[in-house]
Amino acid sequence: xxASLGASAVLVFGMPSSPFAQPWPVLGGSxxxxxxxxxxxxxxxxxxxxxxxxxxxxxALMVPLxxxxxxxxxxxxxxxxxxxxGWRLAAFPILxxxxxxxxxxxxxxxxxxxxxxxPQRTRPSGEIAGGAFTSADVDAALAHYxxxxxxxxxxxxxxxxxxxxxxxxxxxxxxxxxxxxxxxPFAVEAGVSLKEAWALMRAEGIKAxxxxxxxxxxxxxxxxxxxMRLANLDVHEGLGQRLRTLVKGRSGQPGTVxxxxxxxxxxxxxxxxxxxxxxxxxxxxxxxIPIVDVEARLVGMITQTDLVRTLAATxxxxxEERVAQGRNAPQFAPAEPPxx
Numbered sequence: 001x002x003a004s005l006g007a008s009a010v011l012v013f014g015m016p017s018s019p020f021a022q023p024w025p026v027l028g029g030s031x032x033x034x035x036x037x038x039x040x041x042x043x044x045x046x047x048x049x050x051x052x053x054x055x056x057x058x059x060a061l062m063v064p065l066x067x068x069x070x071x072x073x074x075x076x077x078x079x080x081x082x083x084x085x086g087w088r089l090a091a092f093p094i095l096x097x098x099x100x101x102x103x104x105x106x107x108x109x110x111x112x113x114x115x116x117x118x119p120q121r122t123r124p125s126g127e128i129a130g131g132a133f134t135s136a137d138v139d140a141a142l143a144h145y146x147x148x149x150x151x152x153x154x155x156x157x158x159x160x161x162x163x164x165x166x167x168x169x170x171x172x173x174x175x176x177x178x179x180x181x182x183x184x185p186f187a188v189e190a191g192v193s194l195k196e197a198w199a200l201m202r203a204e205g206i207k208a209x210x211x212x213x214x215x216x217x218x219x220x221x222x223x224x225x226x227x228m229r230l231a232n233l234d235v236h237e238g239l240g241q242r243l244r245t246l247v248k249g250r251s252g253q254p255g256t257v258x259x260x261x262x263x264x265x266x267x268x269x270x271x272x273x274x275x276x277x278x279x280x281x282x283x284x285x286x287x288x289i290p291i292v293d294v295e296a297r298l299v300g301m302i303t304q305t306d307l308v309r310t311l312a313a314t315x316x317x318x319x320e321e322r323v324a325q326g327r328n329a330p331q332f333a334p335a336e337p338p339x340x
Contacts, residue, residue, distance in 0.1 A: 007071035012105035017118040029069025033058040034090040037079025051080040175274040180310045181291045181300030187212045190258030208288035211261045216297040218290045220261030
């Protein structure tokens with residue numbers, strides 16, 4: 001009996017996050033197995049047969065009752081080998097010792113900063129943070145595996161998410177904004193006319209212009225969307241006519257960049273990780289991010305296209321590397337010639 005409780009102690013003190021070490025598996029698995037062992041010893045005189053049947057029945061009951069506890073199998077066998085104790089052993093000292101063990105486990109893990117009982121609840125079905133996979137994907141993988149894992153589903157899901165994020169960071173973590181930004185960036189000052197700004201954007205094929213002051217500090221940004229928004233003045237005119245009217249000027253309408261620019265502006269540092277910009281593009285609604293140096297002066301521009309192009313090139317490079325590794329893998333001849 002002490003050997004089985006010692007194995008339970010290894011779980012509750014050494015692996016408190018294991019599903020096998022939670023209070024219900026420890027309490028229910030040990031007590032239920034003891035009762036099964038006592039019942040088999042009472043009805044089957046052959047010790048070897050009773051022991052084999054007790055362990056098998058204990059496992060068969062613990063699995064559907066969600067109280068699978070490996071030392072429970074030893075407890076069932078102990079009851080068969082010590083049949084003289086009868087049913088009383090299941091209540092005392094087995095149940096009593098298990099309760100004391102659980103109280104000690106709660107106290108010890110609390111003092112050492114670990115949560116016990118460890119939460120075994122799963123997160124609601126849906127996309128996991130980061131979008132790498134969904135809870136349904138985890139369920140499909142577990143169904144395919146078709147075995148009991150010594151880790152809760154919630155912990156497994158969290159580990160998979162962290163591993164995916166680490167792999168993604170390892171792949172693109174060394175890229176800095178300076179590696180993918182467009183430079184030198186086109187920029188205008190706040191006093192530039194809308195006609196000049198529009199002509200520059202058309203000539204260079206760009207959709208946004210940072211607005212800077214005399215020190216090259218970014219004070220705003222103007223985009224094609226700003227022109228479109230202000231051009232929607234007379235619905236009876238065509239879009240081209242409205243844009244021409246806007247850039248040529250009309251009484252009462254804005255005439256300079258500073259009057260329609262968006263401010264303040266989200267910027268990034270030149271030495272910042274490129275991966276830090278992903279949430280800004282995917283969730284923040286940004287399409288163009290000016291890049292500044294340590295003195296906050298404009299030195300470059302990164303767009304969604306720049307980031308997507310970089311991601312695609314990186315993924316393609318890794319795919320080609322894996323293909324090359326597969327081609328270079330040694331080819332082994334069959335041990336025996338094929339039959340005719």
